[in-house]
Amino acid sequence: MVLAVVVTAFAVIGLIHLYFWKRLVRDTLRPGPARRIGTGIAVLLAVLVPATLIGTRTGHATWLAWPGYLWLGCAFYLLLTLAVLEVPRLVIRLAGRRSADTPAMTTAGMPASGDAPTGPAGPIGSPAADTSSGAATPPGIDRRLVLARGAAVFAGLTAAGVTGYGVRTALSRPRIDRVQIPIAKLPRAMDGTRLAVVSDIHLGPLTGTRHAGRIVEVINSVGADIVCVVGDLVDGSVAELGRFAEPLAGIESRRGAYFVTGNHEYYSGYQEWVTEVASLGVRPLRNERIELDGLDLAGVNDLGGAQVGDPPDFRRALGDRDTTRPVILMAHQPLAAEQAAPYGVDLQVSGHTHGGQTMPFNLLVGLQQPVVSGLGEVDGTPVYVTDGAGFWGPPVRVGVPPQVTVVDLRTR
Incomplete structure (x- = not known):
């Protein structure tokens, strides 16, 4: 295969x-x-x-x-x-x-055929009959x-x-995209809770340490309460790229920074990266949920993890929670919302799509994912998809600049 x-x-x-x-x-x-x-x-x-x-x-x-x-x-x-x-x-x-199939016409409007009137120098209207020119017609250009x-x-x-x-x-500094999302169950004390959502950093052979450092600077500039790194952090092993990830240790937030795997982690030695990310102060959420004051934050492994024995487990992450509390789910692919919806998720934050990365490729992404960019809804579940802060493959983004999303949670 x-x-x-x-x-x-x-x-x-x-x-x-x-x-x-x-x-x-x-x-x-x-x-x-x-x-x-x-x-x-x-x-x-x-x-x-x-x-x-x-x-x-x-x-x-x-x-x-x-x-x-x-x-x-x-x-x-x-x-x-x-x-x-x-x-x-x-x-x-x-x-x-x-034009080649249309009969040529003489200057007198007569077909240029053997039946045309003739004169002393040949058929009337032929180049040879035009004695005033003094020269033959030059050869045509190879059109x-x-x-x-x-x-x-x-x-x-x-x-x-x-x-x-x-x-x-x-290769430019990621732009900041701001959105306010109302959460019905959100306690008034947590109104205005700010999430910095970043995805698809894709550390790799083209990025260097400056790439992660630039993204961390943008994250720190927004004064986030919670930082959500929703997958596809790397394209290579810890041995190759560990030094490129070091700037992540500088992330600043009031209630911590959290990470879930994306499909590319499973191409890059996900076990080592889970350990490495944790050592940098970014907590992996491995099909689990934590309580942050009046808010639950859950994270599931990427759908691609099922191919290597590390699948998402929505029941474990969401099944036994207090449903009177709001829950925000971190899941790399927007498609995961189809499995998360039965658990009453109040908001899912995702990446994976890069917003299409290069137009008109964004038109094809919608065939595979229910939301390509921005805020959408999947089976009644609000899903916000950030466009990604990096690039995959060619270092090219056309019509979709790199992005860090700021989500302000509001009470209704």
Whole structure:
């Protein structure tokens, strides 16, 4: 099964780069040294993508991370732009065929056929009959080559520009998104309780320690009562990335900072990370619940943990609680609300979606998750989904800047 997925992925990568070669090399360059160089570059880029994915995942070629993931991000928008350009390309081609099928007309409005009136120099209206010109009509320009080169330049500049903007956005300081959410059971003494919700930090080979430090600075700037780190903290082992997580020890909050696993923790040695996060002063909530004055805070393992024997347990986290008290549930995926709803959760805070990370990919995320970004409702349960403070894969965010969410809980 895994082998089939890998083979399919490599085949898709190969076909995409074959398409790039056709549109950007074969269609734009005549046979010769330039085309051979372009072909070589296309092959190298095709090899770079799987080499980067394998090398960064195994930790044996992390030096490929920046060039490989940058090209992966650029390739996405290059493919999108070229696909859009296929429409005018088809229209121009059809128009050219239609004009070729239409009989040519003379300047006198007569069909240019063998039955046309003739004069001493040949058929009336023919170039040879126009003795005032003094020269034959020059050969036409290769319109197809000009159009192909124009499309290639436009697609390349568009992809590079959008990718550059996306990189700058992805590496920028997270913005603060503020929302007030009423909780019917919230005691008046806890009105205005402030949650800082952050997800999808994705510490990895492209981030360094500055990434986590920048996020912690934003968290500390909001004066949170409770900090909720809702999964996908890392993309690698503690041995590789432990030093990148050290700034988390500086998180400031009145009632503590808490963590639940995301699906990426299960690719990265979740047991070690649970221990490491706890050592930094961020308490993991492992299918459990704690009481914070008049509020219950619960956390469940990610849905992906079921594949490695560490599944979410909603009954354990929520089943025996005092239902007169409000409960906030930390769960990485918004989809978890479908299982949490029967337990009367007052609010679920989640991440996972990145808000789509790169437009128009956000349109596809909604096919898998019931809420993509912001406040929504799943089976009667309010769910707030933060857009994530980091990035996964290419260091690119387009239309969805990194985010730390401040949730002010209010009594009704």
